[in-house]
Amino acid sequence: MRKILVSTCLLGQSVVGYRVRYNDGDVPCADPRFTRWRQEGRFVHICPEMSGGLPTPRPRAHVAGDRVFTEIGTDVTAEYERGAQAALALVNRHGIKLAILKQGSPSCGSRVIFSAYFKEQMPGQGRTAALLTANGVKIFDENQLDALEHELARNDA
Numbered sequence: 280m281r282k283i284l285v286s287t288c289l290l291g292q293s294v295v296g297y298r299v300r301y302n303d304g305d306v307p308c309a310d311p312r313f314t315r316w317r318q319e320g321r322f323v324h325i326c327p328e329m330s331g332g333l334p335t336p337r338p339r340a341h342v343a344g345d346r347v348f349t350e351i352g353t354d355v356t357a358e359y360e361r362g363a364q365a366a367l368a369l370v371n372r373h374g375i376k377l378a379i380l381k382q383g384s385p386s387c388g389s390r391v392i393f394s395a396y397f398k399e400q401m402p403g404q405g406r407t408a409a410l411l412t413a414n415g416v417k418i419f420d421e422n423q424l425d426a427l428e429h430e431l432a433r434n435d436a
Contacts, residue, residue: 280321281434284370284378284411286387287326289421290317299326303336306381308421312428313379323373327362327386327407331355341393342385342403359386363407370416377430380408382420389418 287299291307294317298305316322329335338349340359347359363386369375380387383400389408391400408418419427 280319281377281431282323282373282375283316283321283427284366284373284375284380284416285317285322285324286379286381286384287324287329288381289313289379290322290324295324297335299329299335301328301335301337301339308379310421310424312424313421316431323369323375325362325366325369327366328358329362330365331358331360331362333358333362339393340385342405347385347406359406362386363410366407367410367414370411370414376416377427378408378411378416378418379424379427380405380411380418380420382422389420 287295288306289308292298292305300306333355338351340347340349340355346354347356348354380389382388383391383393384405385392386405386407388405392403392405393400404412412418
């Protein structure tokens with residue numbers, strides 16, 4: 280059975296026992312397939328921001344060029360890089376080749392991330408998604424579970 284790296288925020292507080300989002304909120308994925316994969320023991324979870332040393336709650340962050348800044352102007356690039364490295368270490372330790380990461384996040388976003396002005400999202404990858412992709416991990420977000428289900432069926436058979 281293939282393991283899947285998952286953004287901790289998609290599991291929700293009721294599963295992991297704590298909140299990890301910048302605003303201390305909760306965004307659990309309620310899709311039955313997601314629940315089934317969790318119950319099957321496929322998931323290895325991480326919050327790259329917390330693994331990189333950032334607290335919860337924390338100021339919202341955005342990508343500006345090759346740096347990551349909070350909404351109050353603090354450069355948190357080093358924390359995001361440490362979190363990405365922690366995710367890569369988990370991937371390597373468990374032989375993971377698939378991930379479900381939170382879309383829009385400056386760490387986990389695989390297709391879009393928050394712009395420097397927080398008013399819109401822009402095409403791009405967050406720090407963790409980019410590092411994992413560069414290391415051969417296929418990234419899916421919470422809206423791409425059909426594609427992930429197809430990938431699992433193809434490779435678990």
